[in-house]
Amino acid sequence: MKRICIIGSGITALATAWQRTRDGDACTVLESSPQIGGAIQSHRQGDYLAEEGPNSIQINSREVDDFLASIPGLEERITEANPAAQKRYIVRRGKLHAVPMNPWQAITTRLWSLGGRMRVLKEPFIRSADPDSEQSAADFVRRRLGEELYQYAINPLIGGIYAGDPEQLSLRYAFPKLHALEQNHGGLIRGSIAKMREAKRSTAPKVNKRIISFKDGLGELPQLLASALKDACHINVSIESIQRGDQKWSVEWNGESQSFDELIVTLPAHALHKLPFPKNVREAFEPLATIDYPPVSVLSLAFKRSDVSHPLDGFGALVPECENRNILGVLFPSTLFDGRAPEDEVLLTAFVGGERQPELATNDTEQVKGIVLDELRELLGVRSEPTFVHHRHWPKAIPQYKIGYGSTLDHIEKVEKDYPGLKLAGNYRTGISLSYCIESSVQADR
Numbered sequence: 155m156k157r158i159c160i161i162g163s164g165i166t167a168l169a170t171a172w173q174r175t176r177d178g179d180a181c182t183v184l185e186s187s188p189q190i191g192g193a194i195q196s197h198r199q200g201d202y203l204a205e206e207g208p209n210s211i212q213i214n215s216r217e218v219d220d221f222l223a224s225i226p227g228l229e230e231r232i233t234e235a236n237p238a239a240q241k242r243y244i245v246r247r248g249k250l251h252a253v254p255m256n257p258w259q260a261i262t263t264r265l266w267s268l269g270g271r272m273r274v275l276k277e278p279f280i281r282s283a284d285p286d287s288e289q290s291a292a293d294f295v296r297r298r299l300g301e302e303l304y305q306y307a308i309n310p311l312i313g314g315i316y317a318g319d320p321e322q323l324s325l326r327y328a329f330p331k332l333h334a335l336e337q338n339h340g341g342l343i344r345g346s347i348a349k350m351r352e353a354k355r356s357t358a359p360k361v362n363k364r365i366i367s368f369k370d371g372l373g374e375l376p377q378l379l380a381s382a383l384k385d386a387c388h389i390n391v392s393i394e395s396i397q398r399g400d401q402k403w404s405v406e407w408n409g410e411s412q413s414f415d416e417l418i419v420t421l422p423a424h425a426l427h428k429l430p431f432p433k434n435v436r437e438a439f440e441p442l443a444t445i446d447y448p449p450v451s452v453l454s455l456a457f458k459r460s461d462v463s464h465p466l467d468g469f470g471a472l473v474p475e476c477e478n479r480n481i482l483g484v485l486f487p488s489t490l491f492d493g494r495a496p497e498d499e500v501l502l503t504a505f506v507g508g509e510r511q512p513e514l515a516t517n518d519t520e521q522v523k524g525i526v527l528d529e530l531r532e533l534l535g536v537r538s539e540p541t542f543v544h545h546r547h548w549p550k551a552i553p554q555y556k557i558g559y560g561s562t563l564d565h566i567e568k569v570e571k572d573y574p575g576l577k578l579a580g581n582y583r584t585g586i587s588l589s590y591c592i593e594s595s596v597q598a599d600r
Contacts, residue, residue, distance in 0.1 A: 155179055157413070159405050161429065162420035163387065164192025165588055166579050168379040169221065169595035170418060171386060176224065182414070183383065184391045184407055190380050194588075196371025197454075197544050201496045203371050204454035206546035209485055209503065210235065211372070211588045214363045217596050218589050228368075228378050235365040239490040241468030244310050245479065248532060250464065250471050253307070270302030278343045282336050288557055291329055292320035298342060310472035313482045316586065317450050317508025318554050327563070328555035330585075367491050372588075396431045403575055418577045422447065424550050426578075435576075438569045445562065445582055447550030449515035451506040451522045454487070455530070456499050456542035463535025466500055471533065475510055481529045482508055499541060502530065509554065519545040553582035 156179045160167045163185035171181040193207035213219050222228055243250040244265055251265035260271065277298050283289055291312060295304040312320045316328065326333045335345030368374035380387045395406040403417040423442040470485035481504050488494040488501040495501040504526040507515025516522060522545060530536040566578050584594035
């Protein structure tokens with residue numbers, strides 16, 4: 155049994171603590187704020203339920219499915235996405251167009267022109283990039299699918315996932331699965347066909363792929379993990395000292411001092427310098443402070459169903475950069491999950507800022523509300539003032555895996571090698587989605 159100290163209480167921290175506890179280790183989780191969960195925060199106000207960070211979990215692997223099933227009391231709290239929310243919309247010329255979900259829709263869609271659709275047919279015949287080269291996500295998509303599919307498919311998608319700039323994001327590190335499809339199979343279409351064939355031949359149990367949340371929002375996940383960890387989680391912690399001793403790490407907080415075999419730090423890269431490590435360790439963290447985290451404002455608004463003309467029959471809508479609008483996208487949470495708004499109302503969650511327009515992301519709720527309402531009136535036909543408003547501003551939201559990010563990952567490995575027993579973990583290292591964070595926590599070397 156190892157004694158492990160985990161700093162932070164986001165999903166990476168709690169998932170790691172729960173996995174290691176199940177493996178027989180003794181974990182202590184230290185959180186400086188009065189609440190656990192990191193970016194996973196749900197706000198309940200009567201019949202309204204707003205998410206301040208991630209809105210759902212996409213289960214697409216056995217590891218994530220099994221991990222969630224291991225958390226006491228979680229399964230009965232799960233709520234699956236409604237079938238009516240399968241549509242995804244993209245804005246073009248100020249109108250919402252459904253993204254094609256099958257070959258017939260791809261042929262008939264008005265989202266892309268005939269020329270844009272025909273350009274995709276060239277994709278299987280385009281040579282793979284040099285495996286030693288590094289390309290941006292934008293360059294990759296333009297080369298393989300053409301300019302129109304970049305502008306009206308991938309650009310808004312990346313804005314929705316990373317709140318980032320596709321011209322700067324590294325394909326290899328920000329979208330490793332797409333990079334692997336090209337390098338291993340020669341392209342996206344060939345790779346997709348190969349993956350489908352592999353899945354058909356596989357004898358492994360099939361994963362029930364689905365999108366889920368919980369009855370009181372995603373915030374239930376960290377709460378139930380903390381409950382399962384019992385007395386291992388400490389909030390309102392002030393860490394006074396972190397020192398490397400004789401093959402152990404000594405941590406002093408709130409007047410208490412303990413020694414640990416491992417120290418796992420899960421804070422965002424921009425917050426590492428705040429920890430009271432020795433000077434040489436703090437200096438080793440300095441290159442990680444250059445990781446960009448653009449600001450994002452998340453605004454949830456409710457309206458009477460009769461005051462919104464769009465049917466809201468989908469997951470949400472993404473906005474391409476070339477449309478020159480002031481939001482990155484808008485989700486339809488009350489369509490996606492039950493219990494997000496009163497029966498005669500709808501809940502919408504809009505995202506503002508990111509790398510595209512960082513100056514629009516602000517802590518001023520009235521300013522953000524004005525921006526969002528103008529957009530929703532044009533795009534969704536909103537005809538009234540909101541019945542509910544909830545705003546969360548993230549000054550540093552999502553880490554950007556930009557060109558050259560490999561040197562950042564190499565530096566993290568060097569820090570861990572130079573300081574045995576110290577591990578750095580979080581969404582700036584193994585992927586930004588909740589699924590990636592859970593998978594990395596389950597798979598972490600022990």
